Amino acid sequence: MAEAPPPPQEVADRVFANVRLLLLCVTGVLQFGLCLPPLLVHDHAPTAWLAYAAFSAVVLLCAVWVAPRRPLPTPVVALGVVVVLASSVTATSALPDGGHFQAPHWSFGLVGWHLLLLLLDRVPLLLCAFAAHVVDSVVQFVLADLPKRVEIGAAGAVLLSVTSFQLAILWITRVLHRSSRQAAEAAAEQERAATRVALARQSELDLRAGFAGQLGATLPLLADLADGVLDPRDPDTRLRCSLAATQLRRLFAENDDVPDPLVHEVTACVDVAERRGVAVSLAVSGAAVPVPKDVRRELTGPVAVALSAARERARVSLLRTGGEVRVAVVADAGVRVVAQSPRVEVECGTYGEHTRMEARWRSE
Incomplete structure (x- = not known):
């Protein structure tokens, strides 16, 4: 360097x-x-x-x-x-x-x-x-x-x-x-300009990598739908399409320049569910805290899974303290969410026809 x-x-x-x-x-x-x-x-x-x-x-x-x-x-x-x-x-x-x-x-x-x-x-x-x-x-x-x-x-x-x-x-x-x-x-000034160019290029590469990774899971779904392998009326197919749409919407929101990225990304997941006719309530408490992008992705991933499976109603809550961030979802869906990373703890329980999921990240 x-x-x-x-x-x-x-x-x-x-x-x-x-x-x-x-x-x-x-x-x-x-x-x-x-x-x-x-x-x-x-x-x-x-x-x-x-x-x-x-x-x-x-x-x-x-x-x-x-x-x-x-x-x-x-x-x-x-x-x-x-x-x-x-x-x-x-x-x-x-x-x-x-x-x-x-x-x-x-x-x-x-x-x-x-x-x-x-x-x-x-x-x-x-x-x-x-x-x-x-x-x-x-x-x-x-x-x-x-x-x-x-x-x-x-x-x-x-x-x-x-x-x-x-x-x-x-x-x-x-x-x-x-x-x-x-x-x-x-x-x-030339050094600062070169640094800005390098950061912009790195951000573009990261964005492309994120899109490529997400599209890598979406393209087979689209191909199967186009080839008639999957039936759009099938509940599992509709669930996969809903999850893909929620993940893509969250991915787009991830790269927006906003004051509170975590709330923005959670709201993006909620918007997709509401477009499907699901009544979603969102509660946010606590001041904004800096959360790394990859951690935000792991926190909102379970939210996207739970909301994409919701049928009629869901409740999302975001709690932030000085050393901890929690995202919880209660939805009328029987879906199982598991942790994908040791940095984010995920607890999931099914109670009759409702599923409660909570993702927790400790910054300290």
């Missing part, structure tokens, strides 16, 4: 897990490979090393959950964002003169990768954090010294290139997340 596809949400979450793992690698390379040399070469204030250590701690902390592809806990995300933004302010304030948006400004591009790593699946918070980081960097750039037009242009180019690339990563991730979710939903 084919394995069921994973839920769409689980498939979509894998996108965040895989992209976050890639971001962890990128951030680690930038942190320890590209940001450390500017910190060593240029003359930064001592607080820059404190900011660098804080950035490194965030990367190592995130690796505990990101490496095994587990979602980041909310407290870790909140703490990481606060540390990253505070470290960004500290690192920018520790730059040497004229270092804003230049080679010494090692932290500007790094902050965005940290925020992506932490807030990849929280877009509104990520955009707010990005905005706070950019505003702080620009404010410190302006307050540090009155920038010249060339410096403003260079700063704008750096700011646009870095932020646009990082936001593009965010957009691509969201597209992948949405596409994977839609693909998973389509696969799940």
Whole structure:
């Protein structure tokens, strides 16, 4: 049997897990490979090393959950964002003169990768954090010294290139997340459709098998009637025809979609008897309980036999409790009904010209 596809949400979450793992690698390379040399070469204030250590701690902390592809806990995300933004302010304030948006400004591009790593699946918070980081960097750039037009242009180019690339990563991730979710939903719907088709085919096969089994007993009767072997006026022949009609009517009712299948099938047997002129009273007590189809067939089989043999009057009662279902028939017919299955107990007694039959099924 084919394995069921994973839920769409689980498939979509894998996108965040895989992209976050890639971001962890990128951030680690930038942190320890590209940001450390500017910190060593240029003359930064001592607080820059404190900011660098804080950035490194965030990367190592995130690796505990990101490496095994587990979602980041909310407290870790909140703490990481606060540390990253505070470290960004500290690192920018520790730059040497004229270092804003230049080679010494090692932290500007790094902050965005940290925020992506932490807030990849929280877009509104990520955009707010990005905005706070950019505003702080620009404010410190302006307050540090009155920038010249060339410096403003260079700063704008750096700011646009870095932020646009990082936001593009965010957009691509969201597209992948949405596409994977839609693909998973389509696969799940296809699986559900295949399951419905398989169930419909199985139901059709069961229906055909039931009809074939029932017609297997009816066709010889029809053939004998057509060939003149049986006399329609003979009481035994009429009894066999009545029983066949009742069984076929019950078989048709078995496949109807109704709230209470057992009552529906018993009523079908009663209808056939009433069409023959038998006065039948039906009493039903107890709430509906789920009864398997094969058990319903065994419960109503004796009812069909007793009603098909009734001459003028019959009484049918259906009693249902939490753990037991009983179907009883009292008819003016001298017919013997025996149990056909160990699951359903059948008691039958003849009292003069009347027969009392009871079929009992225990669900527990």
